[in-house]
Structure formats: structure tokens, C-alpha cells
Amino acid sequence: MVYRRHATRGALMVVGGVVLLAGLALLVLPGPGMLLVLSGLxxxxxxxPSVERFVEPVRLRxxxxxxxxxxxxxxxxxxxxxGVTLIGAGVLWIVETRLPFSGWSTGLGLVLSGLxxxxxxxxxxRRVRARRAARTGPRNPPEN
Incomplete structure (x- = not known):
């Protein structure tokens, strides 16, 4: 039972770390890096639990x-x-055993990050579209 708790905690740390690192990379690349940073956090x-204090400021940004x-x-x-690159790299890390840190755990983390x-x-x-629609009103207003 204790082993399962430690394994779950370890898996959360690995997946969260991979998502966080992907988000940090996307801060300098085009993409929603802050959303991935938030997801990782x-x-x-x-x-x-002490990481939770960083969640709200990052959520707003x-x-x-x-x-x-x-x-x-x-x-x-x-x-x-x-996203396509992350998924492709994940598949490559699963299939190719000669790569550093190759295996299903690294590959799955990359694929999950892409998804x-x-x-x-x-x-x-969808959020941006909904905000624009709210500002401009309906596209085809009913005729009188």
C-alpha cells in the first residue's frame, strides 16, 4: 500500500515535471507555454502540496x-x-532504444504533453471566439 502511494507520487512528479518543462520551452517558442506551465504546476x-502557492498567479497569466x-x-x-513535434518525439522515444532516457515513460510523457x-x-x-462573439453580438441578427 505504501509502495503504491510512493509510486503514484513519483508518477505525478514525473508527468508534472515533463509538462512543466514543455511549458517552459513553449515560453520562448510559439505556443501556450503558460497553460502548460499551469498544468504542470x-x-x-x-x-x-507546497507548489500550490504558485498556481493562482500562474493561472491568471x-x-x-x-x-x-x-x-x-x-x-x-x-x-x-x-504539438506534432512533441507527439512525434514521444513515439520516437518509445520505439528507439538507443536514445538517452528512451522508454515508454519518457515517450508517454512527451505524447501526453503534445495532447x-x-x-x-x-x-x-473557443474562449477567444466566445469573447469576440460576446463583444460583437450575434453574427446574423434577426430581421424585423
Whole structure:
């Protein structure tokens, strides 16, 4: 029973760390880096409770950054390419045994990071669209 708790905590730390590192990389690359940083911190806070104090300030900045990440086509394209690269690298790390730290755990972490990136992009895009629709009103107003 104790081993399972330690294994779960270790897995949360590894997955949270991978997501956090991917988010930090995306802070300098095009993509919603702050959202991945937030996701990584949320996962890590389940394993390390003291990390929770960083969540709210990052959450506020992440929402702002998420909206910015889908406002132009080149940022959106860069984010999609980054997600595809993460998933491709994850598959490569699972299949190729000669790579450093190769194996299913590293590969799965990368694939999961890519999938999280795509989920966050969809969420960001819907949020921005909803805000624009709220500001401009309905696209086709009913005729009198």
C-alpha cells in the first residue's frame, strides 16, 4: 500500500515535471507555454502540496497568454507544429532504444504533453471566439 502511494507520487512528479518543462520551452517558442506551465504546476501540486502557492498567479497569466496564443495564424501554426513535434518525439522515444532516457515513460510523457497542448489550444480558441462573439453580438441578427 505504501509502495503504491510512493509510486503514484513519483508518477505525478514525473508527468508534472515533463509538462512543466514543455511549458517552459513553449515560453520562448510559439505556443501556450503558460497553460502548460499551469498544468504542470497543478499536477505537481498533487504530489508536492507546497507548489500550490504558485498556481493562482500562474493561472491568471496563463489565461491571458492563452488568448494571445490563438490570436494570429503564425502563433497558432507554431503551436500546432510544436504539438506534432512533441507527439512525434514521444513515439520516437518509445520505439528507439538507443536514445538517452528512451522508454515508454519518457515517450508517454512527451505524447501526453503534445495532447495536452492540443487540448489547451482548442480551449483557448473557443474562449477567444466566445469573447469576440460576446463583444460583437450575434453574427446574423434577426430581421424585423
Amino acid at each position: 497543478l499536477i505537481l501540486s498533487r504530489a508536492i 496563463a489565461v491571458q497568454a492563452a488568448e494571445e496564443s490563438v490570436t494570429s495564424w503564425w502563433r497558432l501554426t507554431g503551436s500546432v507544429l510544436t 495536452i497542448l492540443f487540448a489547451l489550444l482548442v480551449w483557448s480558441h
